[in-house]
Amino acid sequence: MKSALLSLLALSTLTAAPVAVSPSLIESPQTGGLEFKSLSSISFGPNGLLLVAEPGTASVVAIQTGDVGPETKVLEKPVADIGSVIAGGLGAKKEDITIKDLAANPASGRVYLAVQRRPDNAVLIITVDAAGKVAPFDTANLPWARITLPGGTASKVTHITDVAFDGTRVFATGTCNEEFASRIFTIPVPIQHGSSAKVFSAETYHVAHRKWETKAPIQSFIPYSENGETFVVGAFACTPVAKFKVDDLQSGAQVKGVSMVELGSGNRPLDLFSYTDKSGKDWLVVHTQRFAKNSFGPSQMWAARISMDYLNAAQTNENAARRDDKKTKGPDGIEIVDSLFGAVQADKLDNTRAIILKDNKGTLSLEVATLP
Amino acid sequence: MRTEDDPWAAAVSATVSRQFSIFSLIGLLAFSPLHADPPPRLRIEQKALSVIASSVAIQDIMVFLKGSPEPVFGAFRHGIFIPAAPFVRGQSYKVRLSFADGSTTSQEMTFGEASLAKPTVHLSPATGHIPANTLKLYLDFSEPMEQGVFLRHLMLQRRKGEEVVGAFRETELWSPDGKRLTVLLHPGRQKTGVNLQVDEGPVLLAGEPHSLVVSGQWRSTSGVQLGKEVAFRLEAIAADHNPPDPTRWQVQVPKAATMQPLVVITDELFEPQIFQRALQLPEVSGQAEASVIEQKRLEWRFKPVKPWPPGEYEVTIDPDLEDLAGNTTQGPFEVNLTTAKMPVRSSSISFCVPVR
Numbered sequence: 043m044k045s046a047l048l049s050l051l052a053l054s055t056l057t058a059a060p061v062a063v064s065p066s067l068i069e070s071p072q073t074g075g076l077e078f079k080s081l082s083s084i085s086f087g088p089n090g091l092l093l094v095a096e097p098g099t100a101s102v103v104a105i106q107t108g109d110v111g112p113e114t115k116v117l118e119k120p121v122a123d124i125g126s127v128i129a130g131g132l133g134a135k136k137e138d139i140t141i142k143d144l145a146a147n148p149a150s151g152r153v154y155l156a157v158q159r160r161p162d163n164a165v166l167i168i169t170v171d172a173a174g175k176v177a178p179f180d181t182a183n184l185p186w187a188r189i190t191l192p193g194g195t196a197s198k199v200t201h202i203t204d205v206a207f208d209g210t211r212v213f214a215t216g217t218c219n220e221e222f223a224s225r226i227f228t229i230p231v232p233i234q235h236g237s238s239a240k241v242f243s244a245e246t247y248h249v250a251h252r253k254w255e256t257k258a259p260i261q262s263f264i265p266y267s268e269n270g271e272t273f274v275v276g277a278f279a280c281t282p283v284a285k286f287k288v289d290d291l292q293s294g295a296q297v298k299g300v301s302m303v304e305l306g307s308g309n310r311p312l313d314l315f316s317y318t319d320k321s322g323k324d325w326l327v328v329h330t331q332r333f334a335k336n337s338f339g340p341s342q343m344w345a346a347r348i349s350m351d352y353l354n355a356a357q358t359n360e361n362a363a364r365r366d367d368k369k370t371k372g373p374d375g376i377e378i379v380d381s382l383f384g385a386v387q388a389d390k391l392d393n394t395r396a397i398i399l400k401d402n403k404g405t406l407s408l409e410v411a412t413l414p
Numbered sequence: 415m416r417t418e419d420d421p422w423a424a425a426v427s428a429t430v431s432r433q434f435s436i437f438s439l440i441g442l443l444a445f446s447p448l449h450a451d452p453p454p455r456l457r458i459e460q461k462a463l464s465v466i467a468s469s470v471a472i473q474d475i476m477v478f479l480k481g482s483p484e485p486v487f488g489a490f491r492h493g494i495f496i497p498a499a500p501f502v503r504g505q506s507y508k509v510r511l512s513f514a515d516g517s518t519t520s521q522e523m524t525f526g527e528a529s530l531a532k533p534t535v536h537l538s539p540a541t542g543h544i545p546a547n548t549l550k551l552y553l554d555f556s557e558p559m560e561q562g563v564f565l566r567h568l569m570l571q572r573r574k575g576e577e578v579v580g581a582f583r584e585t586e587l588w589s590p591d592g593k594r595l596t597v598l599l600h601p602g603r604q605k606t607g608v609n610l611q612v613d614e615g616p617v618l619l620a621g622e623p624h625s626l627v628v629s630g631q632w633r634s635t636s637g638v639q640l641g642k643e644v645a646f647r648l649e650a651i652a653a654d655h656n657p658p659d660p661t662r663w664q665v666q667v668p669k670a671a672t673m674q675p676l677v678v679i680t681d682e683l684f685e686p687q688i689f690q691r692a693l694q695l696p697e698v699s700g701q702a703e704a705s706v707i708e709q710k711r712l713e714w715r716f717k718p719v720k721p722w723p724p725g726e727y728e729v730t731i732d733p734d735l736e737d738l739a740g741n742t743t744q745g746p747f748e749v750n751l752t753t754a755k756m757p758v759r760s761s762s763i764s765f766c767v768p769v770r
Binding site: 098099126127129130131132133134135140158159160161162163164165166168177178180200201203217218219258259261307308310331333334 | 477478479482483484485486487488497498499500501502505507558559560561562563580584585586587588589590592594596601602612613614633634635636637
């Protein structure tokens with residue numbers, strides 16, 4: 043009971059007053075009436091801008107949460123068995139809940155979780171504050187805008203794998219249920235309710251065998267700038283990491299990716315983020331699920347950090363680095379991140395910490411993980 | 415704020431139209447003695463739990479899934495509890511009421527009756543013969559199904575029931591109505607030479623019988639299980655690395671001034687629903703249907719709404735149309751960069767309805 047009362051207090055604190063809209067991020071926003079039929083990926087832009095991928099309507103929703111601090115308060119201690127709290131809150135059994143994605147709001151430290159309930163597939167966004175209070179995210183008074191993603195010629199996007207903001211544009215990646223093709227979408231800022239997105243078809247090369255060109259969908263990505271050029275750095279099933287130059291492309295164009303790194307077969311990338319360590323070195327973190335038994339760590343959920351130097355490859359790059367999944371180390375510039383073992387969801391909070399949802403023998407806890 | 419944007423306002427409005435003013439009720443309750451006798455009357459709907467009548471002012475309502483210690487997310491205002499996620503039909507809840515005098519009482523309530531519609535499932539294309547490098551199959555359910563559990567409820571078996579571990583890609587692709595699931599056979603094992611195929615082998619072995627087994631425990635969104643395990647037999651034939659070639663398809667041209675159908679018969683398999691939409695005859699009104707014939711081919715049958723005038727016609731083919739192995743008229747799914755590029759196939763079929 044206590045937790046519910048506190049949760050509701052937290053909710054009212056979060057959304058009691060209408061939120062001022064940054065005119066630079068959302069233009070002509072809607073207020074109220076926002077409902078989600080489905081959720082896949084969520085992520086934060088600046089100033090508490092929450093991006094929500096809704097595959098059921100093939101759309102991206104931008105919400106000005108007003109959750110901007112003023113100071114960042116990080117989870118004080120792990121929230122043990124958070125799955126039970128969330129399941130109870132949705133009126134479901136623990137086994138009937140899936141946490142689809144996690145996003146840490148860098149402006150406040152508050153954690154947002156996209157949750158789906160079974161069997162009716164109802165979805166809800168949940169917030170967790172520094173004290174570990176779990177509450178539903180109330181959008182009633184918040185400004186928002188919805189952008190529909192264009193589909194293929196025969197079918198619509200039915201799965202949005204990731205969504206992110208690079209400071210000038212919103213990016214999303216998706217795939218259709220009828221065409222084995224990967225698409226990258228860009229949405230201009232200010233985000234205008236009811237507008238559409240540019241779409242590119244993405245293809246890349248599999249470094250592993252160096253003969254075949256394939257059309258694998260991007261699982262997770264980050265926007266990335268290099269020498270004034272903008273790229274989407276994407277991770278694929280079987281974990282090749284490739285970059286796609288997305289400047290100066292007309293909508294409908296096809297863009298070919300440059301392979302840079304492969305983390306070995308039998309892995310599925312879940313999340314990507316970049317950070318700068320204490321020495322000033324830049325890293326790309328690929329958070330991954332391994333299907334088979336993991337010979338290099340205690341869990342099938344693991345992550346590697348990859349030196350950003352690998353992203354400088356300019357050509358097709360048939361010599362892209364490959365990680366040997368039977369070894370615990372190497373090659374140079376690719377390292378296992380021990381603190382992310384067991385994480386089923388992960389998101390960067392800042393350059394020293396990530397927020398993770400950790401699987402402890404079937405029980406989920408929300409924790410802060412230290413980045414190396 | 416519009417009424418429809420405020421859940422409490424909407425719920426209050428709905429209650430007023432059915433019963434009496436909730437505000438009158440609250441006014442009445444405020445001056446009532448602090449004894450809940452008789453017990454308060456409550457109404458539970460999908461998105462609201464309302465106090466219909468109470469002899470004592472209710473200060474708070476908390477709702478629990480029956481048997482759960484964790485309260486349902488939601489808030490109580492103006493005599494109405496609004497859950498953050500809708501109540502589930504057929505589900506029982508414990509409702510705890512707190513009164514102004516500090517006392518509490520609990521009631522058990524069930525929201526509506528659960529649907530009894532039993533789901534059924536079919537495989538598409540409905541054939542046992544598929545190329546060994548098939549990427550996608552489709553499961554069509556009669557009801558929208560629960561999501562997030564497809565890997566738990568699907569299994570691919572080889573001869574003698576041996577399970578093909580890791581046969582499916584984890585990406586879950588449902589149609590917007592939640593009734594059609596795209597089953598992606600793991601591309602990492604179906605593509606030639608990719609690490610996963612080298613390490614684990616292909617999902618399908620040409621010449622081998624396989625079974626796609628759907629668990630009977632898979633539930634519809636109403637919570638009704640399929641009930642019985644369903645097994646679809648698959649016979650893997652030779653891998654298909656060739657783009658579809660419409661010049662090899664048979665075309666049965668109708669006679670002028672008749673209502674005869676235009677018939678196109680392919681020389682390989684496609685998923686019928688997708689194929690049906692991918693072929694268009696823009697200048698003629700009519701209805702198209704596609705169905706599997708002879709296990710390995712597809713028949714597209716177009717019936718006009720008016721007799722055919724004589725003349726030249728063109729059926730357009732969506733260039734993104736994929737065969738079961740992901741090949742399109744624009745190229746094969748896998749491109750060998752060391753060999754000559756394959757020519758792009760035609761994306762249309764021309765035919766002439768001659769003067770009789």
